[in-house]
Amino acid sequence: MPAWSKKSYLLVLILALSLHLFGCESKRLNILIPTGSPQYAAAFLQQSEQYNVTIVSGAEALTAGFNDIGYDIIIAPVNMGAKLYAAKPNYQLSGVITWGNYYLISASEIDLSVVDRLDITAFGENQIPDFMLKYILNHHDIEANITYLDSIASITSAYLLDSSKIYLIAEPSMSILQTKKTLQYVDLQSEYQNITGETGFPQAGVFVHKNISSRDLDLFHSRLIQSIYKLKHSDDALTVLKSLGIELPEAAFNPAINRSNIDFLVSADAKDALNTFYQLIYDFNPNFIGQIPNDDFYR
Numbered sequence: 546m547p548a549w550s551k552k553s554y555l556l557v558l559i560l561a562l563s564l565h566l567f568g569c570e571s572k573r574l575n576i577l578i579p580t581g582s583p584q585y586a587a588a589f590l591q592q593s594e595q596y597n598v599t600i601v602s603g604a605e606a607l608t609a610g611f612n613d614i615g616y617d618i619i620i621a622p623v624n625m626g627a628k629l630y631a632a633k634p635n636y637q638l639s640g641v642i643t644w645g646n647y648y649l650i651s652a653s654e655i656d657l658s659v660v661d662r663l664d665i666t667a668f669g670e671n672q673i674p675d676f677m678l679k680y681i682l683n684h685h686d687i688e689a690n691i692t693y694l695d696s697i698a699s700i701t702s703a704y705l706l707d708s709s710k711i712y713l714i715a716e717p718s719m720s721i722l723q724t725k726k727t728l729q730y731v732d733l734q735s736e737y738q739n740i741t742g743e744t745g746f747p748q749a750g751v752f753v754h755k756n757i758s759s760r761d762l763d764l765f766h767s768r769l770i771q772s773i774y775k776l777k778h779s780d781d782a783l784t785v786l787k788s789l790g791i792e793l794p795e796a797a798f799n800p801a802i803n804r805s806n807i808d809f810l811v812s813a814d815a816k817d818a819l820n821t822f823y824q825l826i827y828d829f830n831p832n833f834i835g836q837i838p839n840d841d842f843y844r
Contacts, residue, residue, distance in 0.1 A: 573597055574617040574761065577610040582643045582716060582805040583620045583749045588785050589772035596765075604672070611636055617757050618765060622673055623750040623819060624826055628835040630842050636752040637844035639762060641815040642769070644745030644806040645734035646716040647677055652708040655729045657736065660711060661687045667713035668693060668700050676829055677746070678713055681736045704728070717793060717801035724794045734806060745806055747819050753844055762844070770809050777802060812843040 573595060578587050580602045591598045599616075601607060607621045611629045619626070619636060626638055649655060649665070660682070669675050670693040682689055694700055697718045704712050708726060722728065737746050751769070753762055776782050783798050793801060812819070826833045 572761075574757070574765065575599070575615060576618045576620075577601060577607065577616045578620045579603075579607060579749070582646055582807055584789075584791065585717070585776060585786065585802065585805065586642055586773050586807045586809075587620070587769065588782070588789055588791070589775045589779075590768050591789060592785070593768060595768075611752075614754065617754050617761075619752045620749055621752060623747050623822070624673055624834045626750055626752045627823065627838045627842065628833075630838060631835045634755070634841065636754055638750045638812050638819075638838075638842055639753045639844040640751045640766065640809055640811045641747040641749070641819070642751055642773075642807065642809050643749040644808060645677075645737065645748050646805045647674055647733040648714055648716070648719050648804070649678075649711055649731040649733065650704065650714050650719060650722075650728045651711045651730075652727060653729060655711065655731055657681070657685055657687060657731060660689055660731075662689065663711055664690045664692065665711045665713060666694060666700065666703060667691050668695070668697050668715075669713075671830075671833075673748070673826075673833070674713060674715065676826060676833055677733055677737065680825065680829055681733060681740065684740050716805040717797065720797035720801035720804065721794060723800070724796050732804075741821060741825070743818050743821055745818075747815055747822050748806075750812075751809075755844075766809070766811065773807055773809055776807070816843060 574597065576596050576598045578584050578598060578600055580600060584600055587598065590596060604625065607619065607625060608629065610616050610619050614635055620642060623638065623641065626636060630636060649660070667675065667678055678691070694703060697715055700712050700714050701718055701722050704722060705726060708728070714722070719730065734745050738744055783793065783795060786793055823834060823837045827837055
């Protein structure tokens with residue numbers, strides 16, 4: 546996962562101030578953001594009147610957003626954006642915002658060596674969570690019986706009812722669950738890093754309509770980075786989340802943010818990690834991505 550220094554954030558703040566002082570912002574941008582870690586990342590961004598933010602839940606709503614073309618910016622899984630771009634090249638990838646938040650959990654001590662031939666209850670069948678889990682298990686020649694629930698919320702409910710099993714879950718749900726019941730976990734991002742040498746896997750990307758101006762995009766990037774910085778460092782971050790209707794227990798805030806691996810990296814700097822990830826997805830199951838994107842995909 547990329548690490549932003551205080552100097553990097555200072556440069557971004559200077560850029561944002563310069564853009565604001567030396568030209569008027571052209572229009573109000575419509576942005577579509579999924580619930581979860583991306584919504585957390587953009588929390589302070591929503592305080593700006595420059596952006597009309599719509600929050601949605603589920604892949605269907607995001608797919609509809611790409612097809613509607615009523616949005617200037619959409620945050621979505623990087624494989625979804627790539628697959629839809631191949632069908633209709635309207636939205637390019639301008640950056641990556643999250644770098645993996647998947648974990649295997651159990652009430653007892655857990656590592657991959659104890660997972661072999663056990664039952665795992667997961668979510669996201671035939672989606673990236675499914676790919677990540679199976680890719681890591683296959684790499685270690687681990688056989689497991691995987692069954693699926695329809696959502697992370699169902700995973701949480703199932704664990705509360707029966708914590709003797711192994712479950713796949715994501716942040717921030719894991720940290721919220723941890724305030725209610727004891728759990729141990731395996732960090733799938735660390736396992737991915739051990740296999741590939743990458744510092745994290747590109748999970749959610751920022752997709753921008755091809756007609757958005759470079760100036761508006763630069764300003765959005767800078768404000769997004771500011772929002773992420775404030776999420777991690779501002780004393781009122783939890784209050785801001787709650788003002789947006791995000792219910793997160795105070796005890797869950799720090800672990801949820803830390804384990805969500807939120808950091809923005811422009812597509813040019815994330816391209817190597819993206820190409821590695823796209824190739825792995827394609828080799829594993831081409832249907833997850835359709836085809837590996839060409840250079841026109843990147844903004």
